[in-house]
Amino acid sequence: xxxxxxxxxxxxxxxxxxxxxxxxxxxxxxxxxxxxxxxxxxxxxxxxxxxxxxxxxxxxxxxxxxxxxxxxxxxxxxxxxxxxxxxxxxxxxxxxxxxxxxxxxxxxxxxxxxxxxxxxxxxxxxxxxxxxxxxxxxxxxxxxxxxxxxxxxxxxxxxxxx
Numbered sequence: 001x002x003x004x005x006x007x008x009x010x011x012x013x014x015x016x017x018x019x020x021x022x023x024x025x026x027x028x029x030x031x032x033x034x035x036x037x038x039x040x041x042x043x044x045x046x047x048x049x050x051x052x053x054x055x056x057x058x059x060x061x062x063x064x065x066x067x068x069x070x071x072x073x074x075x076x077x078x079x080x081x082x083x084x085x086x087x088x089x090x091x092x093x094x095x096x097x098x099x100x101x102x103x104x105x106x107x108x109x110x111x112x113x114x115x116x117x118x119x120x121x122x123x124x125x126x127x128x129x130x131x132x133x134x135x136x137x138x139x140x141x142x143x144x145x146x147x148x149x150x151x152x153x154x155x156x157x158x159x160x161x162x
Contacts, residue, residue, distance in 0.1 A: 003071060003144040004046075007032035007080075007108030008128035010057065013041055015129040015139050015159060020045060023143060023157075028071065032108035032126065033080030034058060055080035055108060072146045074103040074122075081107030081125070090116055090123045097121045104152070113140040113156045124154060 004026045009016050020026070029046040033055025043050045051069055054061040066079040077100050084093035086109050094116075097105040104122040112134040113127035127133075127140030134140070138158035145153050 001027045001072060001146040003028045003030060005030045005032070005106060005124060005126045005142040005144060006129055007126045008034040008055070008111055008130060009036075009038065009042075010034050010128075010130045011036035011038050012130045013038050016042065017045060019129065019141050019157075019159060022159075030076075030078060030106055032078065032106055033063075034108060035061070035063070037061075039063060051076075051078055053078050053080055056082040068100070068102065071104070071144065072150050072152070074152060075101070076104045076106060077102040078106050081109040086110050086125070090114065090125075094119050094121045094123055097123070113142065115142065115154045115156060122152070122154075127156070129159075 004023055027048055029050045031042055031052040033053050034057045036057055052063050054063040054065055068077050077097055081093055086093055093105055106124045111128035111131055114125040116123040126142040129139045132139050140158050143155050
C-alpha cells in the first residue's frame, strides 16, 4: 500500500497536482489541513480514498477538525496540529496521541517535514507543498508504504520549485 501525505497547500494546488502525477498510483491521500476551499479538487484528482481535516486557515470548511482511521494495522490520528503547540515541539501532540492509543499521528501547521519514531508513537508531518519553512525551503511531502509484512516505511520527498 502506498499513501501520499501532504499538508498546507493553502489553495495553491499546482505542486500537489505535480506530486500526485509523479508518484501515482497511490492507494490513499492524506491531507493534514489548510486546504482553503480546495477540498473537491484534492479529492477528485486523487482517484483513491482521501482523508482530510481542516486547518487553522480553513475558516468555512465542513471538514472535521480531527479524525481517526486505519492504514493497514496502524491506527492513525489526523489533525492539523495548531492546537497542540507543534510550532515549538511535537511533545504535546505525541502525549495526546498516547492518550488516544494510536500508532501514528499525522499533522501539519509548522510547514516543516518530520518523521519521528519516539515515545512509542510515529509522528508524521509532511511539511508544506506551498510555503516550506525548513532549511532549504523546498516544498515537501511524505510517502508512506506498507511492505508485504504490513510494516510502515516513510520517506520525506522534496520537489524543486519551477
